[in-house]
Amino acid sequence: MSYLLSATCAVPAAGAVLTAALPAGTTEARRRTTKTVALAVSVLTLGLAAAVAASFEPGGARYQLTESHSWIRSFGISFSLGADGIGTALVLLTAVLVPLVMLAGWHDATGPVSGSAAGSVPEGSFESKRRTQAFFALILAVEAMVLVSFLATDVFVFYVFFEAMLIPMYFLIGGFGDRAGGPDSDRQRSYAAVKFLLYNLLGGLVMLAAVIGLYVVAADQGQATFSLTALTDAISSGKLVIDPNAQRALFLGFFFAFAVKAPMWPLHTWLPNAMGESTAGTAVLITAVVDKVGTFAMLRFCLGLFPDASKTFAPVIMVLALVGIVYGALVAIGQKDIKRLVAYASISHFGFIILGVFAMTSQGQSGATLYMVNHGISTAAWMLVAGFLISRRGSRLIADYGGVQKVAPVLAGTFLIGGLATLSLPGMAPFVSEFLVLVGTFSRYPAIGVVATFGIVLAALYALLLYQRTMTGPVKAGVEGVKDLKARELAVVAPLVALTLLLGVYPKPLTDMVNPAVNDTLSQVHRTDPAPAHPVAATNGGEQK
Amino acid sequence: MIPAHALAAANGSGPSIPAPHIEYGQLSPMLVVFGAALLGVLVEAFLPRRARASAQLGVSLLGLGGAFAAVVVLAAQGHGTTKAGLLAMGAVAIDGPALFLQGVILLTAVLAVLTYAEGRLEPRINGHRVDAFAAQAAAVPGGEQERDATREGLRTTEIYPLTLFAVGGMLLFPAANDLLTMFVALEVLSLPLYLMSALARRRRLISQEAAVKYFLLGAFASAFFLFGTALVYGYAGSLQLGEIADVVSGVSQVTPALAVTTQNDALLLIGLAMLAVGLLFKVGAVPFHSWTPDVYQGAPTPVTGFMAAATKTAAFGALLRLFYVAFPGLRWDWRPVMWGVAILTMAVGAVLAITQQDVKRLLAYSSVAHAGFILTGLIATDRRGVAAVLFYLLAYSFVTLGAFAVVTLVRDSKGEATHLSNWAGLGRRSPLLAAVFALFLLAFAGIPLTSGFTGKFAVFQAAAEGGATPLVIVGVLSSAVAAFFYIRVIVLMFFSDPQPSGPAVAVPSPLTATAIGVGVLVTLGLGLLPQYFLDLASKAALFTR
């Protein structure tokens, strides 16, 4: 048994404890030590994640590097981890983004708590001393829990961490704002944090009922276990037959939680608040990492455990996802707040991911998985640059900006790249995934595919409108002083841009990793790709000459 | 049962009265506690005032510790499992549940006694350290006599023997194997609690009011219990739970009297309902909960903590024994009714807590909601259900005690600052304490990786396996509502600005710190690595009869 996976999860967890335990940040030097330690831990995690990816053999078993430790025998729970292609891809995404988020939020935890209550944290108070530790420890805690969620091969273990990650996330949202809100930003932020927590908690609790229900149903048929692999094996071999009604109910229980987390229309309204009020780094953590657990879980748990119900509900879900695509984009167009705009854009993108998952074609699901990764990277770039901009001007309102490209061309350029990635420009990573999702959807549900394609026009609208309004035109009052990106900020954006381009031109390593897992998922739901009406002859592509 | 002819036979054979066989060894936990209580009374009578407090503390800790050691030894000897049996002529059952709950009660009591002895919170009076209890309980609040007593630094050290008596009753309550013993235990545990409620040093008026409400309603409930006892006795002709079960299921020999009384099922059913009323009152189930908020608020906070944790444990023990030993045959009659009670309890407790403004009342309603959750486990009517309830009680006791211990620390010039508005910004003033309280609240809310989650999972799983799926769904929804108010408190503590004249957090002595620390450890321990205790609970989950 290899311990690589548990090490990958344990390092950030231990790092969180270590960071929290470091001496209080009374001086700038100590604060820097704290940050450096946290960053080092996250880089170490990245190294371990890379090791996981390197030892993952695309052609091998579905779950590799598996390990299992007895945890709560009474409930049939063992702490089992295993990496499949989909999980590994997302582990990599997480491990890449966290150090960048830390670097981007290097100064987010210092200084006043918020614009309005600037004086509310007396210098030298316990809180002002511990804020840095708290911020970075919470990020590491989120990372650890997300990693476990991506690697868990036990339904219960997944559930526990799926749910537990809400708490550090909640404190990140509620405790650390971007200093750009209005006079009642404290109240807004705590509202956002509560909303985030309550929505997700409700989702999680409904899922809890379903998790229990699943166990009861399975135990009735002699499969008293939470092990995902054991359950899916039993289901596909017919040893475990879940009666259709029960299956539908359980599916909905699981799906509800994931749809809240993803978030899918109409359960999305927590996301704009949460992303709008938190720091840019936290917003990235939410939309690029934490929310991915939702879509990831749809693919792994909803489809794997409830194949028939998934098929039953697929059309309904696809329609909701479609509504989400168009709705999210339209509402994004109508936003006045930069970060909320990005949030609604994400809602639109999550629609695509869900579409891909439930199209149940290999293109759709591979596309959806790639989409998760690519959306993570591209939105991170977009959002973090937006955050840099907001921190300079101290406002989130689009109307407060104009002509930034004149004073900060690099910032504007990277912001444009982020926007172009968001609108899935070919040559950039999101295009690959979006097109796969569209093709996958179209090949089974042509009408939905066509309407979803309309989303690419709307995406261009919101992305370019935002760029036009903030970056171009004459320099607005208040923007003159905006400085261009600093070295630290460039170091955050550069890897993201590079990855966006690299995965746009050469996504093969990723697709190779993901494809076998997707095929396995498809075989779990007994779905095969629709065959072309008039397949071309075996000669595929060029090479005749 | 002592049949009349046996007595007659004894008469015939002369004046000698056959001595009942008493297993002192197995009863030693209770005997030790009662012995310590009596010793406490003697201490009160004979020791000089100065020495009393520490002597009482020592006696109590020794007594409780000794009793706990006895419980451990008994359990180790197998009295909880293989050697479980009826003692004292069938009046007391020492079996798994009894020993387990006795252990829980004793541990809670130890921690509670530690919080009683806390002397650093109240300001010193004339150089005397004083605790949370009235200087002289008999004195009129605000009167001359009270002023004198206060000036002399008097302390109501009677609280210790009273607690020991209550603990003795609590130990007996879940072990009581006939209705007589149960009734006596009920009274033995209740009467000291009535008095203890009245002993608050500050806010004596509401303390006295709490006592009188608790007393009158408690006596009222006891009357129902007693009448229920009479009716059940009338039906079955016996007070012993096992024999009642035999009569109910029709396996016992039918005497002429039984032939008449068993005709009348109403006797049995009304009796059962009334017994349930008496016990549901103690656990604080809706609609017998109305005393809880008032009493929890009015009683001295250390007493509230003790009461909330230990009374609930003991009462649920008795409820379990009553339903599982005496009335398993009536399952189809009481289960639907208890369904209703459980649903009402969960829903009303959660909904009413939302609008509370006082932290102690909030915790009181929370305890009502938790009674509902525990009832879902009770309804499972199998061994798993019992194990789940046992585990839940263990988890809940420590969280509750810890939470109330934290409440004692948040103070202003008027004593404890229990109004929630005073808690605003606590997380900024003393993050550690706020974090601890947040942990307890999260455990109450059932967030994974805390003991509350494990417990909730256990009872819901048991309920689902017992076929009570709707109950699980109501439980889940109530949990969501409940989460709302726990989170509200967290928001208040962390994300609101502190009031300028807000309360200060007192630095406790190691006594309270120990209580809180143990609470934290158990909360995390049972959340992260609960297996040992789940095993223990499931091993203990068999009633003897």
Add this chain to the structure above:
Amino acid sequence: MNSLIPLLVAAPLAGAALLLLGGRALDRFGHWIATALAALSFAFGLALFADMLGRDAEHRAVTEQLYSWIPVDGFQADVAFQLDQLSITFVLLITGVGTLIHLYSVGYMAHDERRRRFFAYLNLFLAAMLVLVLADNYLLLYVGWEGVGLASFLLIGFWQHKPSAATAAKKAFIVNRVGDMGLSIAIMLMFVEFGSFAFQPVFATAGDASEGKLTAIGLMLLLAACGKSAQVPLQSWLGDAMEGPTPVSALIHAATMVTAGVYLIVRSGAIFNLAPDAQTAVVVVGAVTLLFGAVVGCAKDDIKKALAGSTMSQIGYMIMAAGLGPIGYAFAIMHLVTHGFFKAGMFLGAGSVMHGMNDEVNMRHYGGLRKYMPVTFATFGLGYLAIIGFPGLSGFFSKDKIIEAAFAKGGTEGWILGLCALLGAAVTAFYMTRVMVLTFFGEKRWQPDAEGNDPHPHESPKSMTVPMVVLAFGSVFAGGLFVYGNSFLHWLEPVTGHAEGDSPLSPWTVTGLATACMLAGAALAWQMYGRSPVPVKPPVGSLLTRAARRDLLQDDFNHAVLVRPGTALAATLVWFDSRGLDGFVNGLAAAIGGISARLRRIQTGYVRTYALSMFGGTLVLVASTLLMRSV
């Protein structure tokens, strides 16, 4: 030799990357790097062309598989290039004209502080355009397709500080996106139908698919072409795109990018040939745009916008020709190439005029410039003669062929199309003569600007005039060269196929008619603008003129039908999101809170009330226990 194909793309791409990442250090000579790389790409193109000429017609097409791009089960997208006669034609046009325009820009942008970035974008455009024409499958074509869109966006909006430029750039991209949607759907349809979207397999299997499916694919491709080539109904962006620097208008919005739609349709000939309905749609779009653009061109006073209208109209010709099927494909491309020369030349001329006139674009403020800018006048004039189809110049031959082909379509359809084309030729002559006269003839009408500086019109530097001269050569001779021995037709035939139509008119008749139309149009324009002084302030004009000045109300239409309802919808949804969805959830929370507040009142604080609730509870408990038994 084939390994040169990726280098074609790589050279300008490397240039773009280098210039963008290189930073300030490259400010001084970055433009020369870019120009050199464009020229290098042209050289590679020439080498490949020479190589191709060395092989016989059937073996000229080559493919170069680079790597597997998106491999997912059943879905194979490769980065693979296909170089055949059609694509090498485009390669030479793109890199050739591209290099000239790079050269021209060196002078034109000499004083722009962001010149390095401009050249980076130009290089990026070249790379994307080359990907577009070299791709061997539709998905890779799509990459180039949107890549040129991006370059176009960046270059139209190059002067971002002008809100009008930024708006125009965004508009261009978004309108193009609508077209791109068509291309996406077409690709998806192909994938569903054939399991592939690479050219060769799809074309080989196209015959198996139903006509309905092929029509659908064809219509979607047409939508894409409409977007990129500014055809009705997606034409609205092109006029605004003139906000970009003039070299951009010349290269992207005249010579190359906007003709990509024609390429797409010709390339997909195998599909269109089997979908007559789609072909009909194509010719209708072409014919309508031909006239639409021409009418708009007549009314504009902005020289670049007049030329843009002309571009639209000329591409309308090409699209129409492409819609005619095998009779027209080769001629569409031929006109495309000649148009590339003369229109690029004229745009550069216009740029040269603006350069000398302090960026004045209103032709009513020009006049008599031939004396001040002789080279510009000469080159522009040659381009003018070419576009109106003056006999012997390149436009004469290529347009003539299209008009012939239109008649050759046969039947009523043929007559309608032919007459449209003739009418278009007349109008073309009219508006181009108008441009020519207003700019170079008549009285000088320019005035000092606000600060009192006289414009001092002057000839442009060498780096600008040389490319104009070269292009003028092309405008004059390309047509004759192509028609000589039908060389161009034979060159393309292996790719596009060719069929002779059945024209009701003899070629000479058509030529005669076309020339007559041209002369009539030119004469009318001379009559209106050459014989009498031109008012500096435009006259009110007829209803049609006023509409044409507003681009035949295209923006008003779009605004009323799409923008305003769209904005309203977005605003409604924003409201719905916060009040509706969130309101529902908040309302639910408030409802629970309300229940709680109401329920709280039962906690009266009176012991007797509590006792009552207990008593009542007991009664209910007893009753329900009894009830359970009786049920």
Add this chain to the structure above:
Amino acid sequence: MNPANYLYLAALLFTIGASGVLLRRNAIVLFMCVELMLNASNLALVTFSRMHGNLDGQILAFFTMVVAAAEVVVGLAIIVSIFRTRHSASVDDSNLMKL
């Protein structure tokens, strides 16, 4: 006499006691009503004891008396101390905590 009559009486007494608890204001009277309920139970216990011919019920009745006595001690202590504070034995005056 038919033992059922004793039971009816017991039920009646219990009901009277319970109604008293609900209706009376004076804490002492209220408490006495609880005592009445306990005694009603005692009557029932003794009756049943007699019916079944065993002594369990009677023994419980004795215990009840002891418990009742203990309750009186505790209860009076509490009630008296409240009375001394407020000079009122009405339970309706003890209404500081509510909602």
